[in-house]
Amino acid sequence: MTPLPMIQLPPVKHLYVHVPFCPSICPYCDFHVLTRRSGQVEAYLAQLEREAAYLAASYPTDLETVYLGGGTPSFLRDDELTRLTQSIRRHLGWGRLENTLEVNPGTVSAPRAQHWRELGFDRASVGVQSLDDPTLKFLGRQHDAEQASSAVELLAAAGFRVSGDLITAVAGQPLERDIAGLLALGVGHVSAYTLTIEPGTPFARRGVKVNEDDEQMGFERTAELLTDAGLERYEISNYARPGEQSRHNSAYWQNRFYLGLGPGAAGHYPTQQAGLRAERRTNPHLHDWLAHDFTAGPAAESEAVDAEEHVTDALFMGLRTRAGVDLAALSLYSGLEVTQRYAGPLERNLEAGLLTLDGAVLRATVRGWWLLNKVLGDFVNG
Template structure:
């Protein structure tokens, strides 16, 4: 007698948002909040309830990655992290070799928790170093100094199996040679992954107010392009090539969780302001911590909006996200997501291909190194929405 072989469940990622920070950085537009005190027991209970709701909505899956983001999730009690991980494993089960990342500030206070966070199950840390210059750290509103950050990095490297850290460049008045020296120093610390972001002025931030008043000017387009090109060249030469617009890793050390986003896989998001995509349904949680908490108490979850996405929206999201990746996107999959509709402007594609900005390898569309400098413009011209490019 033969028996049917059960199909392998499609992989699933989990994002957990911890919204609290010690202070608000002037460049930050993330959903982060400063509170004098946090009822840790109430927050653990609410996060577990929000998690249980998602598990009920999307059963019979297996988690391949979990990401604690914020805010500053290294401020979470390790017992809360452990409780969430235990519940997640109970609800879904863990794939072999699951990646469990937690964002952390590189302060001595938070570094003291690293061993307990690792014991709770975290196996990858992402440190918000942001600069290797004390004056720049002060400008960016960071509470740590360079020496403290490097001590925290050393602690993380001794505790977690995998470590990444962030730097922000294209800061006001930052010369190219200074950034190249800072980047070389960062590479020398031997982490498997670096996230390198150009400073952008986001609406609603203190930097936006400063820029509008003429008190803050970031490098212009040409200078920023020089910094971007130098970043790609130096990381590639060091064996940490860009696998996404701002993310660099040794081959095999890419962030599996973030790859789920960029490859348009399913992920669930719990906690204030968290977004999710589960089988074509978009979920958004309430942003303000108190409103999210009240919603969980009232409804058993913190969802503010839940929407079934139409095929063209899904295909557009997958195309825009996927073209950030060095590997590009499979146009056959994009067309399937769109219900058979064509999602790229082939006339523009041919022109940009001749210009060396994009290329087709079989059915895979890839933005070149030259095109990565102009990614927003490439996307506007190539992606078809509502029957027109852009």
């Protein structure tokens, strides 16, 4: 089956903005982050406006969500964040449904929270990570448990929908107390990630290891405690009360188009090139991004996404979610008969109890989520 050709580019409804500056660099972090130096933020804001103008001229937008990640977007000074949001609004618009600011607990005060709300942010993703001071110290966090709790309370009082980030599988971490503390603060959303030691990070250079038993215990116990408390596990690492799901992150998991703005930002773009379903780009890091001339085009070369890559992308992202992947709809859009192309991996993983097929909807089981990298590797290898 072959879909109708695209007459014009569809409006892109999601925008990710990368703010690379942090007050300090955590030893487990492998994102593009750096501490601010004289003149860097000014140069960043000027270039961000130029890239926003390029994106506006290249893609129609009807934004539903905007997400400022990093780095530490809340580390920007009030006038800097005001200028950044004005640039976005001027060229690309603003999210109609949800606008998220990633927040470090040590940057929050009541006046700042109110300022962020006035700028148009309505959701805060707070890097709590733990409510145990020894665990926070081990993780290299600059805030303590009291600051984390206060930050959540101040943001909620200012009218934010608040999500709390939690890191699990840290040796000695009082996980149950961490989760109970987050729930007591009234967060509507929790993102729980296993501590991962990435190559090149300070933790990797120090030889820090994650115990596999701690990893599995954290994975299973987090799910048990949060779902018992009434939060739905709607994605492998994300839990929400009704109506509190991240609309922006859900766009990633549904393989929708989104713009990437800023150094290191990734984007998934519509295309009119024959035989392709999308283009991917990941911007270079700050130095090269600042040196780029956006009047000459994007800062990174496009990576073409053909029908087969579109299908594997959709499977990789969609199988992370409780909703799963509608294989019939995916076949119709891609023009590739998914159940035929991936008959072997489907049969093997269904028989192993790692996937289920309900009509045309393919989902990972709980055990399949735990072994998801193995499942996805099977699809890559055919």
